Amino acid sequence: MINFEDYAKSAFTVDNIIFGFDDGNLKVLVIKRGEAPYEGQWALPGNFVYPNEDLDASANRVLQELTGLKDVYLEQVRTFGAVNRHPMGRVITVAYFSLIKITDYKLQGTAPLSKKTEWVSIKDATNLAFDHDEILTACFNRLKRRVRMRPVGFELLPRKFTLTELQHLYEAILEPSKEIDKRNFRKKILSMKILVDLGETQEGVAHRPAKLYKFDKKKYKKFVEEGYIFEI
């Protein structure tokens, strides 16, 4: 139970919007609130920033408490501070988003918290508590832009993936735009030379198995130093 007196007249929090990709859909992790305000409603994961905690550290903590994961992609998006955004006082929140490999999360299994969590498709994540609809929209918009300018999409895929999976990821995120041409997408991605053909293929599929690739982070970094600019 949070005692608001402890946080003085005003408080600040971080919210960490956790994105995952599963079953061809972009998903976000939501939490059912166990206490007022908005008890019983779904909300985005967040927490107060501790007095001796940097902002990024706080966002990472929220992630780790929920998923057990650390060292994942994390990006600050925007700070929300409308005077009445929190019914119990002035609370300013710094919004972050994380990109995780949803399979890793599944392996962790039980979340170490008693909170009820759920992955929901981005389009179904509405009517959230507080101003979380607005926060989610801002984070999703940022992700759409980010994914086109930096190779962060790989953070959402398993280490080994097929080109079709990668394309589906882009389609799920950029959705409203028209669908992507298979040949042109492959041409473009492969021409970047930041994927490694692992020489392996899919197993257990009822059709021609696809080749598996992985993202070559070191090579990408080297290219960046040489002035390369990722864009899709």
Added chain:
Amino acid sequence: MINFEDYAKSAFTVDNIIFGFDDGNLKVLVIKRGEAPYEGQWALPGNFVYPNEDLDASANRVLQELTGLKDVYLEQVRTFGAVNRHPMGRVITVAYFSLIKITDYKLQGTAPLSKKTEWVSIKDATNLAFDHDEILTACFNRLKRRVRMRPVGFELLPRKFTLTELQHLYEAILEPSKEIDKRNFRKKILSMKILVDLGETQEGVAHRPAKLYKFDKKKYKKFVEEGYIFEI
């Protein structure tokens, strides 16, 4: 004199980095601090967020108190909250930047505050108080990106401008990249059809006078609704 007790254990502020364009150079407005900490050092303009004030409103207030201007381009950039960024306690700051027509500021003349302010070229704005060097860098980087994806450069120019002035503006902001080809720049900008030829020319110059243009905001908005994406 600020009494830190009033802001409890932690406080939040906004910093508003005010950019102007003058004499072919991108400039920022800095303030000489009149009190501890960092007394006598240059700093970025900022202030505490009042209890009943939204964040954007707070940033606008900082701008207006300094320049008398309102209704100018304002954008939130990032929030800085390192535990020890402020020597007198935990202070989290939300960084914004504003783009103003420096000529308008000059007309205002005397700043209504007793603070000593100065326009300095972006490259000379170093050794600022607090973590303001880092904040300025973040805002400048954001501006570089923004100016290529949205037609915000016009906010820094007088209402009527020449194509050469516009090009110089882009060169000043994107500087480190190679200089822009005159013909290609004009072709590109004019092909966007978001500039209006005012049918007037420069006066008082010792050479062929250039045509004056203005940015057609309404037309741009209509194009955006039709799916147009500005890029330079």
Added chain:
DNA sequence: AAAAGTAATTGTAATTCCTACAATATGTAA
């Protein structure tokens, strides 16, 4: 064993966009 089903893989031509590059025009100052 053959056929049907399913998704993976691959190339080319047309078009659009980007880049490099220099001569002429229009004003003021000497």
Added chain:
DNA sequence: TTACATATTGTAGGAATTACAATTACTTTT
């Protein structure tokens, strides 16, 4: 009248983007 300073304009070559469909490799069904 000449010198000076900057404004204005076009074209050709190369690069990137787009549109578009047949063949391949594997599993499942008959």
